[in-house]
Amino acid sequence: MRLIIASNNKNKVREIKEILGDKFEEIVSMREAGIELDVEEDADTFIGNARKKAEETAKLCPQDAVLADDSGLCVDALNGAPGVYSARFADEGHDDAANRAKLFAELRDVPAERRTAHFACAM
Structure with a gap:
């Protein structure tokens, strides 16, 4: 098969x-x-x-x-965001660099010890 x-x-x-x-x-x-x-x-x-x-x-x-499959990054301090929106976190048409920039901006005021995350994948 x-x-x-x-x-x-x-x-x-x-x-x-x-x-x-x-x-x-x-x-x-x-x-x-x-x-x-x-x-x-x-x-x-x-x-x-x-x-x-x-x-x-x-x-x-x-x-x-x-x-x-579908997969993405789930940041604990952001209540699991970007999650299923990881590839388009900075809006449709943006690239990985824009997504990372938005993620770092969202985490700016989060203490380092609370910047935990996990990668999720469903198949």
């Missing part, structure tokens, strides 16, 4: 191939499978976004297995 990774992130696909390589006949990215799909990540949870990407991809290739 073929596994389609609902992503075009080369590093993510490589990592999954390293972990699951012997479990599937073939593991490919969406691009490698000929799928052009841009799923809007508008769910309130990582699981919701991952599920949406998996379901939308699976509709286009029902004979294949599909694996999708």
Whole structure:
């Protein structure tokens, strides 16, 4: 059976191939499978976004297995923000540098010992 990774992130696909390589006949990215799909990540949870990407991809290739994920940084002093909005924390169209700048600005008055966070990933 073929596994389609609902992503075009080369590093993510490589990592999954390293972990699951012997479990599937073939593991490919969406691009490698000929799928052009841009799923809007508008769910309130990582699981919701991952599920949406998996379901939308699976509709286009029902004979294949599909694996999708969503992930982000959850800062405790910001009540879990940016969370599911990590990639667009500084608004749509901004890059990682803008997201980091906004994050540091939000943490400006937070003491160093309270600047704890974790990375969440749902698959």
